[in-house]
Amino acid sequence: MPVTPVLTARWKVPGIWTLDTFERHGGYDSVRTAFAKGPDDIIKMVKDSGLRGRGGAGFPTGMKWSFIPQGDGKPHYLVINADEGEPGTCKDAPLMMIDPHSLIEGIIVASYAVRANRAFVYVRGELVHAARRLRNATAEAYRAGYLGKDILGSGFDLDLVIHSGAGAYICGEETALLDSLEGRRGQPRLRPPFPATHGLYNSPTVVNNVETIASVPFIVNNGVEWFRSMGTEKSPGPKIYSLSGHVTRPGQYEAPMGTTLRELLEMAGGVRGGRALKAWTPGGSSTPMLTAEHLDVPLDFDGVMAAGSLLGTAALMIMDDTVDMLKVVRRLTQFYAHESCGKCTPCREGTTWMVQILSRMERGQGDPSDINTLTDACDNIFGRAFCALADGAVSPIVSGIKHFPEEFAAAAQPRPADQAQGSSNGVATGPAALAGAH
């Protein structure tokens, strides 16, 4: 049951968010190392490390960086996706709030590697304290010469802006984020062309997640072999697993990629009250739910995919046997209906109608045809929109029906109002079950 604090290692150090303390703990060392090595060596190092994007898609980071055309005479940009907001996902917010300089250190190294002289952190609007700490850290880094002109005498210039969003989950989608950063409605762009060639201001742009970029200094400092000593062959390194919901000690657990839920639950004290595990998401609300059958699935990108879901952001929402799956699915579908940007008809209309069907079923007015209607609607949404929000929106429904067919079949029968469970907007099966859980 290994725990491997790397990104989280300094989180208990008092005042680690200040430059003095951060520097005393090895902070910004990797910037000097990177300048000594040169940008191409850094790209190669990140490529060799096997680091894959921690924002959900798992795309190889070094490869993404190498797609940036060099010597093209265009400005290059690094944009950090800090728009954390998917239900279950809560790893970047603490990183930015507690250890903001670690992100800035990674930004300097990454920008140097891809020859970007401007970087932006697009931080979710609601995360005021994270933005506050990041702005303070940015100002400190400027004063110390880690940002600005001719950083540490290297000849490399970098300007960094901390840009707060304004409340839209869709802006976590990288092209919607770029549109938002350009001062527009956050709606996704058609790809190709990809941001690597046509990103921010139509220029070559790397968009990376907070955790991904914060991993880079450790790779630069400790080397490829060290990084690969953790995790699995195809998903190396440590990963911050976020456990929430019905678990005894919810929180952030940094462990090697490929750790299983069984191991993580052991670390976190198990399901609350010793109850049975009913369902869980491996990577946030957009990843298909799994069940107790999947306790030993290695939680890395390929392992979870083989089990029929996605690692996503490794946000494990744990649900015990008191939950009503119909309510869970309805709640998550409401989220997607609210957050759909409205650009693509299947997503905009589909999510809205599916909420209505699920709510009607909850009120005891289900119809046996509802399951087919829902499945059919999901078929017509998945893969039929500009971005992955639509694909994520169908995950709770499809996986809910797949793993809990009896519950959905029962809910698809008309029931007398007093037997319907739509009285509460919560997600528990009923007052009796909930009381028993406390």
Next chain:
Amino acid sequence: MPLTDETRAAAREIIARYPVGRERSALLPMLHLVQAAEGCVTAEGVDLCAREIGITAAEVSAVATFYTMYKRRPVGDWLVSVCTNLSCALMGGQEVYDRISKKLGVGHDQTTPDGSITLEHAECLAACDYAPVMTVNYEFYDGVDEGAAEGLVEALQRGERPLPTRGGPLCTFAEVSRQLAGFEDPRPEGIAGPGFLEPSVAGLTLAEQAGWRGEVAGSSAAGPAGAVPVEDVPVEDVPPDRVPADGARSGATPAAGAPTTTPAAPAATKSKGA
């Protein structure tokens, strides 16, 4: 508070952060700025943004209406947001919302008649490990239950400013909106406000208990250069004017998983045990 020359000067300061010719990138922070000045995004605020950037008012309005944090009606002194999404819902977030809604007599996106509190149910607030969570002007009150939440809004109504569990001491909606526009929090105590309680460091605590000393547990590899034993860091090393509150409260936090860690509202009465 009307828009002034000072607002326009601040708007130009925002524009200057972005590359020349890319003024429109300043729009989101500028909308936060005009909201800071007027309590919501007004027609005048839209107009100011449009003029300073050089786009049409319609283009600005299209953006302002897309994002949930831009309000079209004046927000109360305190924007109270309760997360009712899945992790919070599993832990009673909906019940927390229902209790406060009943107590205040207002629903989602509505303001109390005295103009003190605007209530909203929020989509996920990226604090799932602290569920159920709520925020007041975007500062975190973690692990609340119905009683604690009710106590918190009662305290706000009495004019008190209970400390958040994570974040800076409460400031006004105007002040926080100005920070959203990209201006630094002028209060040292704002920046120093606590950044974590036990859930954020649950894995780290486990590693420490297992004898981890800045090395990668379960692996023979050397630990990251930046990691040193936490015990070796004397708190006194931190400049006194910047003593962070981080960690100061973690000892007072009940075992993580008990959804009642709310030192925020002294007057709170717990409605149920954990």
